[in-house]
Amino acid sequence: MNNGRNAWQVGLAFLVAGLLFAGIAAAVKWSVPVPAIDADRAGVRAKALAEIRAAEDKALNHAGWIDENRGLVRLPIDLAVQITEREWRDPAIARSNLMARVEKAAVPAPPTPAKPNPFE
Numbered sequence: 331m332n333n334g335r336n337a338w339q340v341g342l343a344f345l346v347a348g349l350l351f352a353g354i355a356a357a358v359k360w361s362v363p364v365p366a367i368d369a370d371r372a373g374v375r376a377k378a379l380a381e382i383r384a385a386e387d388k389a390l391n392h393a394g395w396i397d398e399n400r401g402l403v404r405l406p407i408d409l410a411v412q413i414t415e416r417e418w419r420d421p422a423i424a425r426s427n428l429m430a431r432v433e434k435a436a437v438p439a440p441p442t443p444a445k446p447n448p449f450e
Contacts (some may be wrong), residue, residue, distance in 0.1 A: 402435055 388394070389404065396402040405413070418424045 336403060 355357045
């Protein structure tokens with residue numbers, strides 16, 4: 331009998347807590363103004379998006395240097411596929427050229443320290 335009474339009281343407590351939470355959430359929603367996106371901010375965002383799209387278009391569709399000192403070039407995808415198809419007609423030569431390019435483009439490993447770190 332006592333368990334039934336406790337369950338009823340707990341249920342009522344949850345109901346009151348839920349109603350209080352809903353009331354507080356509604357009060358916060360109505361009392362806190364949401365700033366509208368003004369035309370200036372929308373213009374700035376549109377300009378930034380146009381700049382990003384232009385940079386992406388240039389990177390994807392136009393050739394350019396990535397690192398001129400190491401001879402790394404950025405190529406459009408279609409041109410890169412055509413060059414790859416042409417080079418891989420003879421697989422042995424293509425593999426040797428690929429290994430030479432990998433060695434040229436790879437960054438050398440940092441030198442090992444002369445003496446070990448005392449904290450290791």
